[in-house]
Amino acid sequence: MRIVLGVGGGIAAYKVASLLRLFTEAGHYVTVIPTEAATRFVGTATWEALSGNPVSNSVFDDVHQVNHVRLGHEADLVVIAPATADLLAKAAAGLAGDLLTNTLLMARGPVLFAPAMHTEMWQHPATQANVETLRSRGAAVLEPATGRLTGTDSGPGRLPEPEAIFEAAMALVQGRSDYQLPLAGRIVTISAGGTREPLDPVRFLGNRSSGKQGVALAVAARNAGATVRLLAAHMDVAPPAGVEVVRVDTALQLRDAALDAAAGSDVVIMSAAVADFRPAEVSDTKIKKRDGAGDPMIALVRNPDILHELVERRNAAGRAGRQLIVGFAAETGDDDGDVLAHAEAKLQRKGCDLLVVNHVGTDRVFGQDTNSVVILARSGAEPQEAAGTKADVAAAIVARIGLELERVSPRP
Structure with a gap:
């Protein structure tokens, strides 16, 4: 596929180098057209090296090829990123003062704008009118992220x-109607990893969670257009780029972070493995094994039920139906019931909207690269199964969240 990648003159131009890499690694032929201002942020040498093609922003270069006409005619897709307020205005007005704006006028294939600018510029009535004009002409204009x-x-x-722009561009070319991305404009808080409850300066009570599924969820939500805040407990993997990271260690720290973040979130996904109990007392010094001394007795106290508290606070604030809360349940069967029976009971106790159920055990789920889950809904909808890599499972969960949000809290 032939892609024209137009780069606007904003500080976010540096991120577009990664978008170019995604296009070329997917096998597409990319011609980069930066505005003159864009070259003040990222030079033409970078665009040429990454695209493998010559780069120009002048209609007077290679005149014999009539580039100001040819590039738009030949393009299967035109992507503008960052689409500055100035570029949106020029495109809406049909101006043609350089190679990029000429190409936009000549383009007959799909066109995608990915805006980036200061909040006041984005919210200005002139910019909003330009966006509506472009959309009315069939162009796709993404909502900018919040951050x-x-x-x-x-x-x-x-x-x-x-990654989110890439997914939107591919959806647009394929003729799908979801190019606006299922979580565009949404703020999503995700907890990941396992909490650690200190016993003394060197020991703690913990669990086997690696954080892989939570990180995969953060990537999937980010790629679906959301602004993502990741509450990261202990993880064996690094947090992904493009998300805000809040570090926590204990269940109490996670509780405080989750309650704070939830107040401004459209979706809260509690995928972290939270310790049910913590030591009643934490020794200031290492607990030593001494000959002739008895074995220490460790008293435990119950940690707060963060998921249930999030639901109660949401409902008390009148946000039920406007904020989606997703819980995770790592279950094993026992004499009192199988995994799904325990999970259904937990869903009713917690009151969350969706519950993602794992059947855990030795060498299952924790630390692995694959997962198999069942998604239960408080609404009574049929359980949904998802399996594969943790990225596959995350994509299925995020897609389900997108559907639930449109059902209970559609975008205007």
């Missing part, structure tokens, strides 16, 4: 992650 901008500012206007 850290230039300097200390934060808000809507952040360039979506390259």
